[in-house]
Amino acid sequence: IRIDYKLKRQDSTKTLLIKSEQLLRIEEHDFAMRPGFGGAAIPVGIDVQVESIDSISEVNMDFTMTLYLRHYWRDERLAFPSRTNRSRTFDSRLVKKIWVPDVFFVHSKGSFIHDTTTENIMLRVYPDGNILYSVRVTVTSLCSMDFSSFPLDTQNCSLELESYAYNENDLMLYWKNGNDSLRTDEIVLSQFFIEHFQASSGLAFYSSTGWYNRLFINFILQRHIFFFMLQTYFPTMLMVVLSWVSFWIDRRAVPARVSLGITTVLTMSTIITGVSSSMPQVSYVKAVDIYLWTSFLFVFLSVIEYAAVNYCTTLEEMRKMKRGKIPSTFNASQAMAFDGCFHDNDVELTPFSRAAPALTSDPLEVPPGAPEGTRLRRQRSVRQNVDLFVSNSYLVDSYSRVVFPLSYLLFNTIYWSLYT
Numbered sequence: 001i002r003i004d005y006k007l008k009r010q011d012s013t014k015t016l017l018i019k020s021e022q023l024l025r026i027e028e029h030d031f032a033m034r035p036g037f038g039g040a041a042i043p044v045g046i047d048v049q050v051e052s053i054d055s056i057s058e059v060n061m062d063f064t065m066t067l068y069l070r071h072y073w074r075d076e077r078l079a080f081p082s083r084t085n086r087s088r089t090f091d092s093r094l095v096k097k098i099w100v101p102d103v104f105f106v107h108s109k110g111s112f113i114h115d116t117t118t119e120n121i122m123l124r125v126y127p128d129g130n131i132l133y134s135v136r137v138t139v140t141s142l143c144s145m146d147f148s149s150f151p152l153d154t155q156n157c158s159l160e161l162e163s164y165a166y167n168e169n170d171l172m173l174y175w176k177n178g179n180d181s182l183r184t185d186e187i188v189l190s191q192f193f194i195e196h197f198q199a200s201s202g203l204a205f206y207s208s209t210g211w212y213n214r215l216f217i218n219f220i221l222q223r224h225i226f227f228f229m230l231q232t233y234f235p236t237m238l239m240v241v242l243s244w245v246s247f248w249i250d251r252r253a254v255p256a257r258v259s260l261g262i263t264t265v266l267t268m269s270t271i272i273t274g275v276s277s278s279m280p281q282v283s284y285v286k287a288v289d290i291y292l293w294t295s296f297l298f299v300f301l302s303v304i305e306y307a308a309v310n311y312c313t314t315l316e317e318m319r320k321m322k323r324g325k326i327p328s329t330f331n332a333s334q335a336m337a338f339d340g341c342f343h344d345n346d347v348e349l350t351p352f353s354r355a356a357p358a359l360t361s362d363p364l365e366v367p368p369g370a371p372e373g374t375r376l377r378r379q380r381s382v383r384q385n386v387d388l389f390v391s392n393s394y395l396v397d398s399y400s401r402v403v404f405p406l407s408y409l410l411f412n413t414i415y416w417s418l419y420t
Contacts (some may be wrong), residue, residue, distance in 0.1 A: 043172045073133075
């Protein structure tokens with residue numbers, strides 16, 4: 001009795017399947033051809049609901065999106081009589097037996113239909129032959145990005161849909177509900193803010209096959225700057241400011257100033273390398289490159305500044321030793337390795353006016369008969385300018401304490417006004 005009951009239940013299931021296929025008259029038509037073959041182009045409406053944007057890769061210049069793609073068209077071959085005028089819903093098993101639009105994603109690198117726990121495909125047939133075909137798909141598509149303003153940039157990406165085999169003479173793709181055909185769930189991204197989605201349409205021409213209808217899903221991405229402020233800009237600013245600390249350390253403290261300069265230079269190199277490794281190898285300069293390399297230049301110039309001060313200080317001490325103004329027991333190498341407690345007034349500095357040769361008469365003095373308003377200035381020679389710089393090398397640090405911060409402040413003002 002149990003065996004007969006099971007067989008009876010299986011037979012009834014097969015009977016229902018046969019009745020459904022007979023109701024839709026699948027065996028009576030050739031579904032290899034589109035509806036209305038040989039006539040006017042069949043209109044296929046599209047609407048999309050974006051479920052999520054899974055990832056956006058700057059290195060690969062692509063994005064991954066999961067969406068519900070719905071198709072609407074009419075196939076009179078699938079019309080069936082119904083007293084209640086209710087539709088019938090089927091899964092992917094019936095899709096393989098009828099004609100469906102061959103929509104594909106242009107510029108896609110890869111895509112797949114979700115199949116957990118079964119294929120995420122739905123087919124709904126109405127009595128008058130109208131059909132709704134819905135599929136849940138994840139696609140990875142190309143997005144041509146411009147990193148000229150990175151990381152203060154805004155990217156415009158698009159997902160493009162098109163029929164692969166049928167041109168505009170056979171199939172006409174259009175947005176089912178106009179601008180309302182594109183709907184999105186609440187999407188939150190870690191590095192981007194989505195300004196808005198927009199649906200548009202156009203035509204694509206292929207020299208061998210003709211014109212095709214193409215639909216576009218455009219969305220604008222604005223990058224969050226706070227992440228890069230914490231990871232790139234703030235550390236860079238701190239390194240530049242830290243390099244200025246050497247201007248307040250005594251020029252005799254060679255180990256302190258050299259170690260500080262080398263540390264800041266190496267740290268800046270590490271920051272630049274880290275940013276470059278996470279970006280594509282583009283052939284143009286990015287906004288972050290301008291900031292990093294300019295900051296690196298400031299750090300490098302602070303090291304060069306101390307090298308110049310140290311060299312001039314050594315020349316100054318050697319000249320004073322020759323003039324006998326420094327005791328013969330003075331050791332220049334010890335002074336160069338001083339611990340930072342040296343003061344510039346400990347060494348007698350000869351003013352430049354004393355070193356200048358005395359002139360009995362000014363050769364550039366205005367002659368008695370010269371017209372009023374004529375003024376001639378006596379110019380120092382190159383050697384005298386060098387002597388003045390060497391004898392007052394301690395003033396370079398004083399000037400650097402003002403020039404470096406003001407220059408960096410001016411650079412930041414120009415940079416942020418241009419890119420924000």
